[in-house]
Amino acid sequence: MKYEIRFSGSGGQGVITASVILGAAAALYDGKKVIQSQSYGPEARGGATKADVIIADEKIFYPKARRIDYLVSLTQKAADKFVNTVKEGGTIIIDGDFVDLPDSPNYRLLRLPLTSNTLAKFNRLTTLNIVSLGAFIEASKLVSAESVKRAVAEHSPAGFEEMNLASFDLGRELARTVAG
């Protein structure tokens, strides 16, 4: 198996952190081969940030993500920019509060109210990236939730572990509700 996952949004939303945590969880605790990368082109300054994770059972020879299996987009700009990088049959998770894409037979689209629920629960959006990570894990089951929780805890600044873990669970719950 080999999967390509792309987190995208605007600078400061923590999409790199979400990807680093996912990669660490898959590699260190689920024993997968992983390459996590951010490549900055001109679009980085235009406000659409992306961070990629490739997760595989075998050695990964080509380290660049090319045909995305799972796209997570926290902004409209990022969704518009990267929707065409998703391969046929792929899954797209968007923040349904602010982002939309057309329905299509080419992908499964999950519109999750990430922002409104994060605000309602924590009164701030600091952990929107971790909420989206939880939603991705629930929708994909690519990495065990236990492994990701361990990595979330280890990557939490002092004092933020509990909020990050609660954010992860919130994302899982939102995906469970919508995706059935």
Add this chain to the structure above:
Amino acid sequence: MKYEIRFSGSGGQGVITASVILGAAAALYDGKKVIQSQSYGPEARGGATKADVIIADEKIFYPKARRIDYLVSLTQKAADKFVNTVKEGGTIIIDGDFVDLPDSPNYRLLRLPLTSNTLAKFNRLTTLNIVSLGAFIEASKLVSAESVKRAVAEHSPAGFEEMNLASFDLGRELARTVAG
């Protein structure tokens, strides 16, 4: 120009964070093409973590670091593991308090007392990664210190900006003293 930089150490020392900050600074504020990546193989579980940054003026076609121009190693295990990835004429920065490598005509070796000075100044080692980033910037001049400071500030958790910036300056000062 094209340079490959590898930060290495043990898990939890923040070498990924140092690399992400360096990559963001070079791309967003110095206008360079950048790929920042971590690839996890079996050695990740053995305790030697690495994080790579490729910085170039032109589009980067091959995204994997292969011939390292600058290696930063915070542990002996990482230094031993990655010393042979440094290209001839490259530079190696090690934490001279705990790490050593043989002198060699093949590389420039900077032994910097990073741990002792970080402890002396901050009474903890949380920001050893940022100290090493400062040392790297001073030794390489590959990215402007102003750009990196901006990225350091933006990547600092609330309340840690000042300590991170002071850590960056400490690293620069140590490199200046040793490297002349």
